[in-house]
Amino acid sequence: MAGAAGEVAVLGVGMHPWGKWGRNFIEYGVHAARNALADADLDWREVQFVAGGETIRNGYPGFVAGAAIAQALGFNGAQVGSAYGACAAGTQAIATARAHILAGLCDVALVVGADTTPKGFFAPTGGERQQDPDWLRFRLLGATNPVYFGLYARRRMDLYGDTEEDFARIKVKNSQCGAQNPNARYPKAFGLDEVLASPVVSDPLRLLQICATSDGGAALVLSSMEFARRRTAKPVTLAAVSTVTPQFPNTHLEMPNFATDSAAAQRAPALSFRDSIARSAYEQAGLGPEDMDLAEVYDLSSAMELDWCEAIGLCEPGEAARLLRDGDISLGGRIPVNPSGGLGAFGEAIPAQAIAQVCELVWQLRGEARGRQVEGARSGVTANLGLFGHGSSVVVRAH
Amino acid sequence: MATARRPAVAGWFTMDEEQPQLLGSRCTACGAVFFPKQESFCHNPACAGGDFEEAPLSRRGRLWSYTTNHYQPPPPYVPRGDAHRPFAIAAVELEAEKMVVLGQVPEQVKLESLRTGMEMELILDTLFEDDEGEVVVWKWNPVSEADGR
Incomplete structure (x- = not known):
């Protein structure tokens, strides 16, 4: 048995395909939830707790996503919660459901996140808000999300010698997997020349290396181990869920901030925020990066996948491009990264995305990821980071 | 058109045209x-401090x-x-403060002239113009060889 907290079982996973469908986010959430319930062979009326990941661009129902989707499925009297953590909203919902199960407050829970997104860059929500850093960064700097991705990418080039071709090869690698994924928005294998010919958005990053905004939905049915064992001898489990915040002073330049914290008067922590996220999950699980067979990390840009490879402990800082060049993080390599195709193949449906990462790990650990299967996978890790200090990492195991 | 210059945000930087400074705060x-x-x-x-001095x-x-x-950023x-x-947008590391601060780079500065590690200096420059005049903001400008220390 891994970890001190104990494990919860994943009875079912489900998704609504990613795309730009333009329908109500609740439709995607219901679709994903019904798929997860069918996968779990569970009647919706048996669900005792519903945890929804919130979406902030879909009006009131988006802020009460758990209840909005529960009502659409037909109110069944279950307890409900909705959680937000920006890009990590899905993990916030998973953490809430898991804590309810581990505390004995419920036996079986539905986790669901879904989003409908506008076209183009993510912009702050409306109004004149001189006190909101997310509003001010657009006003004073024109600092879109890709600006931050571009800063990280250029830093890698100048510090570690990564090349534009390395970043393009991440997209090529992931698109080969995405082409095999029925839920991906861009099921197409891109060539290197095609990626390098796409227009520059935020130097050195090009359009095909930056995650699009997408519609989509993802859901999990989680249960206590006792509940699961009545149904299956060997459930896939969540061994850890990390939702850590940074430690002051945070020296990681994060969206939507104008500056890092100052490390002049107080010493910077030994681990940067990004490095601390999966570390916390490994400690909970009693496992380490050497135990992982695959990873799903947040490639908001192709270059950011390399940052994550280092942050989740697959290699030392600065060595991720070498892993890429050696084929270690490709399908068939030592530890494939983003065999789902990643955000490059999906685009981001914010409150669904961290849940989708877990869906992929579960399919992989069950051996059901047709066309992109990591052979013999037993353990995997997700990693992600949401605006305003939301760490997100989940360790998933087969038994 | 009026020629008044006013800051894009109040209290974030001095309006000193020659030697502008960003205004932070220090916990006492x-x-x-x-x-x-x-x-x-x-x-x-x-620290449970709640008193700050301008820094x-x-x-x-x-x-x-x-x-x-x-690409053109969305409103605001x-x-x-x-x-x-x-x-261009620059992230500049301040040695004394041990912090990294973002800022736009003046439009006339070519991307090719930027190199990580080069010295940058704070200036005031136009963010946009409206009916009341120029709205200014801080920007990071490369220190030219002639000015370099």
């Missing part, structure tokens, strides 16, 4: 410096990284003209 209890200013509570978990930040620093906006960004012209 633990000495932690913040930009933008913290004025109510100190973010240091070991003008270093005017020069080293380029930590840089990138561009090849205000376009400078009808056609978007790409501009």
Whole structure:
């Protein structure tokens, strides 16, 4: 048995395909939830707790996503919660459901996140808000999300010698997997020349290396181990869920901030925020990066996948491009990264995305990821980071 | 058109045209410096301080990284003209404060001239113009060889 907290079982996973469908986010959430319930062979009326990941661009129902989707499925009297953590909203919902199960407050829970997104860059929500850093960064700097991705990418080039071709090869690698994924928005294998010919958005990053905004939905049915064992001898489990915040002073330049914290008067922590996220999950699980067979990390840009490879402990800082060049993080390599195709193949449906990462790990650990299967996978890790200090990492195991 | 110059945001930087400075705040209890200013509570978990003094930040620093906006950002960004012209954004590391601060780079600075580690200096420059005049903001400008120390 891994970890001190104990494990919860994943009875079912489900998704609504990613795309730009333009329908109500609740439709995607219901679709994903019904798929997860069918996968779990569970009647919706048996669900005792519903945890929804919130979406902030879909009006009131988006802020009460758990209840909005529960009502659409037909109110069944279950307890409900909705959680937000920006890009990590899905993990916030998973953490809430898991804590309810581990505390004995419920036996079986539905986790669901879904989003409908506008076209183009993510912009702050409306109004004149001189006190909101997310509003001010657009006003004073024109600092879109890709600006931050571009800063990280250029830093890698100048510090570690990564090349534009390395970043393009991440997209090529992931698109080969995405082409095999029925839920991906861009099921197409891109060539290197095609990626390098796409227009520059935020130097050195090009359009095909930056995650699009997408519609989509993802859901999990989680249960206590006792509940699961009545149904299956060997459930896939969540061994850890990390939702850590940074430690002051945070020296990681994060969206939507104008500056890092100052490390002049107080010493910077030994681990940067990004490095601390999966570390916390490994400690909970009693496992380490050497135990992982695959990873799903947040490639908001192709270059950011390399940052994550280092942050989740697959290699030392600065060595991720070498892993890429050696084929270690490709399908068939030592530890494939983003065999789902990643955000490059999906685009981001914010409150669904961290849940989708877990869906992929579960399919992989069950051996059901047709066309992109990591052979013999037993353990995997997700990693992600949401605006305003939301760490997100989940360790998933087969038994 | 009026020629009045006014800051894009109040209290974030001095309007000194020659030697502008960003205005942070310093916790009087633990000495932690913040930009933008913290004025109510100190973010240091070991400090319960709530009193701050204004802390003008270093005017020069080293380029930590840089990138561009090849596409026009969405509102509340205000376009400078009808056609978007790409501009650079710099992240500059201040040695004394041990912090990295973002800023636009003046439009006339070519991306190719930027190198991580080069010295950058704070200037005031136009963010956009409206009926009341010029709205100005801080920007990071490369220190030319002639000015270099």
